[in-house]
Amino acid sequence: MLVVATASARGVPPKRRHVITSTSGSRFFGWKLLILLCVSLSCVLVLAALFSLHSSYLSDADSSNHFKVTRSTVSRTFHGPPKIAFLFLVRQNIPLDFLWHVFFKNGNVAKFSIYVHSAPGFVLDESTTRSSFFYRTQISNAIQVSWGESSMIQAERLLLAAALDDPANQRFVLLSDSCVPLYNFSYVYNYVMVSQRSFVDSFLDVKDGRYNPKMSPKIPRERWRKGSQWFTVVRSHAEVIVDDDVIFPVFNRHCKRRPPIDNRKGKLNLKLQKQHNCIPDEHYVQTLLAMHDLEGQLERRTLTYTLWNQSTTKMENKGWHPITFSYANASPQRIKEMKGINHVYYETEFRTEWCRANLTSVPCFLFARKFSKGAAMRLLSDEVVGHFQVSAMLDTPP
Template identity: 65%
Template sequence: MKKVSFGHRKLWLIWKLLILLTLVSLVITLLRIQFNPSSSQLLRGSQHPISNDDLAFVGNPKLAFMFLVRRDLPLDFLWQTFFENGDAANYSIYVHSEPGFIFDETTTRSSFFYDRQLTNSIKVGWGESSMIEAERILLQAALEDRANQRFLLVSDSCVPLYNFSYIYNYLMGSSKSFVDSFLDMKEGRYNPRMASVIPMRKWRKGSQWFALVRSHAKVVAYDDIVFPAFKRLCKRRPPLDASKGHQNLKLQKQHNCIPDEHYVQTLLAMNDLERELERRTVTYTLWIQSAANMETKSWHPVTYTYATSNPQQIKRIKDIDRVYYETEHRTEWCHSNAILVPCFLFARKFSRDGAMRLLSLGLSGLHTSP
């Protein structure tokens, strides 16, 4: 009996040891995940609550137009013509505007935008994390419709350069997302305090205007690791104002991180998804450097007015077939599934007068393919 009892105790001790080792292994794994969140498996694993969403979609795929606007849509008359020439079964429209703003017959000239505003919109500040939070809210809303297979972020000053059919086929014909993304090595934009969450080798910069495939849209919409780090540690440096004294001068020493220029690019890089990207945007913006003095110089997008919205300007944009990224010594030839294509489908920033001129002269290609 004593031998049997001893054998039972020995077996019980072995089981206890195995259970203890399993628990220790689990704790170590969790700690590794917490402090090394660059793992693509981790980031993809925190995506979304929509059941059966990863099953192959059967049906007519739609292109989700997600408008990120301040209040109304100044160029709604141009988009009216654009959507009139498209098949309603091929697109969805979502608008993030200021909280409480309603799109109806009193606020927009286009019925395509009636009641397209999100009811859970937030107040957005330029250069703040609220900008990427609004993008995520748009993506979350658009992901509710499983027919949406491409997700396009559009500004309130964007104009389409081609008609709906061409843009739809261009984006749907590619298996990749279009995300302007390049390695950002400029000192002062990366905050070293991010290192525990975002390794510097994964730090990227680019345009906020993207066109995502559904799997990438889910990564952005339901990321719960990188986004909180951006909210805490990616802050825009305030403009220099000597009249505010020492406090303002002190703020000039902080890192100048613009969240919407880094978030999507960095997140997808951390998921090891860059091979699944066309690393360029499909929305053209011309940037110039302006400054009252050397201490306040900054980059601003050119606004196209009535005078500059001419045939020569539009042709110049449409003829662009490559983008050069100086920090990576990389030329991105514009192609979709190995076929050379124009780089840009949209352009910004256009004034209302400029957009009216485009429409009147037929320069935006809304009625005909290129």
């Protein structure tokens, strides 16, 4: 901005005001004005470039922030015993709440916390669950979850973030709405707490169908892992999962489930079926921890038993799916067999994982899925998870 100060403004008589009247003076003034205009134009162009760059940066930042899970900064100090945070990732209610009620009732309330991710807006209270342990345990920032999409692992991260707000929570166990405990609370607590390692099913995925080359270089092929989504992690690893704003966006963009065949789409199905069939929840935690060089701090196995239907017919039509245990096939003998498993073999790595906790041989599994209500009732009647009163189960369920 060009400012001309008048003589009167400075207390100088008007006759002493300097005015350029000569031809050379006019030429000098013209050059000065031209230079000023050029400088101004250059500033405008520079500012425009900076604005464009800033806008691009903000756009990238917003994209990154979209995937961040916020958690409050809390002190790591706490009073009382360390706790296990039981994280239930469910569709809506908890159908096996009656079994878990007995499990928690026979435990120490000072040694556990419960967090539930359910459908947004759903409330666990006296009208929706028969167990008071689940009252108002659902997290407030729940999202809509779809199987085979990144929303599944985002829900896991939200559960972990909520549980991390309590510094007493030192272990974090992810469970589904069809999971059951195979032991009483005391056994589960001692098993999990004695180990300083996380339990994460993780192995090399050598097939080409899941890994998308577009993930490189942020996720190199040699760090790509696969495994069960049902994990038990220590606090430091839970923090790594929640604080991640690098790997999750890559999964959200490039790890997608292949759409099912739709006869209405005709030849388009051929193109769609060539896409990578990536199931995010079977890769994310495993790959993330591998990227952070944390595999040496893991027991590379899950604590949740699953029996897979591996029939050829099922594989051709739908792929492998877990078998649901009913009352009939949840016999004491079957439960004993589950609890007797002491190793897991990983074919892609020619690795036998002998089940240990703090270098001591232990049964591999503390939980199992998928169990029907009938199968859960049989576990109660056999007092697998602890003593219970039959009269307490006679109330009409919500």
